[in-house]
Amino acid sequence: MAFMGTKSASSSSSSTTSGFKYDVFLSFRGSDTRKNFTDHLYAALNQKGIFTFRDDEKLERGTFIAPELLRAIEESRFAVVIISQDYASSRWCLVELAKIVECMKKMRLIVLPVFHYIDPSDVRNLRKTFGEAFAKHEERYQDKIEEVHGWKAALVEVASIAGWDLQDKHEANVVEEIVRKISDKLISTYSIVHKDFVGINSRMEELVNLLGMGLNDVRFIGIWGMGGLGKTTLARVVYDRLRNRFEGSSFLANVREECEKHGFVPLQKQLLSDILFERNINFSDVQMLSNMIEKRLCYKRVLIVLDDVDQLDQLEALAGERVWFGLGSRVIITTRDQHLLIKHDVAEAEIYKAKELNSDEALQLFRLRLFWVKTISGNGFRIFLVFGCAGKLHFPEIIFS
Structure with a gap:
């Protein structure tokens, strides 16, 4: 977890x-x-x-x-x-x-x-x-x-x-x-990490270091791990923190689910629309749209997140090769399949393995989410009512003063 x-x-x-x-x-x-x-x-x-x-x-x-x-x-x-x-x-x-x-x-x-x-x-x-x-x-x-x-x-x-x-x-x-x-100044003032996102700060800094923002190459960065480890949240927080440093950006959520329901075309159009601010993209051919992504974005410094990818053809349709994007671009891919990243030529040094909480973080999350306390006082006594996350009462304790 x-x-x-x-x-x-x-x-x-x-x-x-x-x-x-x-x-x-x-x-x-x-x-x-x-x-x-x-x-x-x-x-x-x-x-x-x-x-x-x-x-x-x-x-x-x-x-x-x-x-x-x-x-x-x-x-x-x-x-x-x-x-x-x-x-x-x-x-x-x-x-x-x-x-x-x-x-x-x-x-x-x-x-x-x-x-x-x-x-x-x-x-x-x-x-x-x-x-x-x-x-x-x-x-x-x-x-x-x-x-x-x-x-x-x-x-x-x-x-x-x-x-x-x-x-x-x-x-x-x-x-x-x-x-x-x-x-840049606004980013430093925004509170981009929710108080309940236990353990995210250290993971965010690790991923930012992996992105190598000071370098002028094109990088495909993978975040992989089993479901429930927070891959999407981590990608979203880093995306929100860095997006204004690029000429264009796009966060494509739930790629696996969207492709199963609607195919590649809507996601390809969304990617182009997000970055080029063009709303009327009339093409409906996957290959033609892939060519358009390559030709229109190859000189732009962009940040793209492809969230929850599970098939190689999804990557080939949306971010086929590094040469599709301008120097300094970063493409973040979240997936449960590490081998998918390797097949798409993502270097081992560019793959971030999502981590479970350590014992201290797990205890902090337990305290934050599992119980909350309500105090009732009156006539010389206090009652501490401890509730579970489902609202069930646990551990009532009465203290007389």
């Missing part, structure tokens, strides 16, 4: 479960970047499952900043501030920025600046359009001059944070770097 290894087990990475409503807040000057860099970044964050707040285009036409927008800043883990040429000319952007800096100091909001084809030193020293913008603000808002000074201090502070300068980089690379940085 292993940790609580059920087929339905999965992690919860929702921001709402940890007190944050959003993962990322985007601050930008709409007329400068909404339809180009900001739009590309927003799409890339959403594609990776990173919950991002971007204001509605119609809101920018208003005179006053909406309260819900300021509240969104308070409810976000990260703020990506895209400082463009006319960013400082917008009172809306500056009020937003002052709130971001306030939350950065009080609530540990992580601020990531992007310098949109401007010299960061011009921002820090308030030169060119930035100096001109503040000259106008000081003239227009003479009755709120302290607020204007606060905006100025906020802009200088954010411009002093190490960020990304688009002048010397390709936008696609910068978008990828930002998404990867946020993904």
Whole structure:
């Protein structure tokens, strides 16, 4: 018996479960970047499952900043501030920025600046359009001059944070770097291991080491063992922990059962859809879809889990050879049949044998799952009622005080 290894087990990475409503807040000057860099970044964050707040285009036409927008800043883990040429000319952007800096100091909001084809030193020293913008603000808002000074201090502070300068980089690379940085930081904050998954942490680290994430080869990793040892749960936890480090990912659950019921085609389509985000794949021929997997994924760095495989032709249809996938890809296969992995050319060093619980872990699981205790007190006595996992009463004990 292993940790609580059920087929339905999965992690919860929702921001709402940890007190944050959003993962990322985007601050930008709409007329400068909404339809180009900001739009590309927003799409890339959403594609990776990173919950991002971007204001509605119609809101920018208003005179006053909406309260819900300021509240969104308070409810976000990260703020990506895209400082463009006319960013400082917008009172809306500056009020937003002052709130971001306030939350950065009080609530540990992580601020990531992007310098949109401007010299960061011009921002820090308030030169060119930035100096001109503040000259106008000081003239227009003479009755709120302290607020204007606060905006100025906020802009200088954010411009002093190490960020990304688009002048010397390709936008696609910068978008990828930002998404990867946020993904990595989010992974470290998520509680991906359920409290009842006894013994999973050490096994997870062993499997991650086996994956060799720092290497640029393509690896097929096998997890094998008898039923009930938690192979699927282990694969799921590692998948959830690492998926954002790849260009695409897919978790194909219950391969054996799905193939018996529906054949290979639905799983092949799901694999392609998960990674390529294509919903209308009209092919229905197994070989044609296998060729499509090979040709479309051979340049992509992907993470794939094939769960509960029991036939060689399942592997041949879904992950035939390493050359089907781009450098750095990892394919995790869970199975009860070690020889199946060997037949599919999975090296012995790449096979992880699922482990039963040791005596300490078994005792911990016993305490967690077999009994729970209810205490009743009154009139100078306490009754301890110990219940089994099926709700049956065991070992009532009365203690008089």
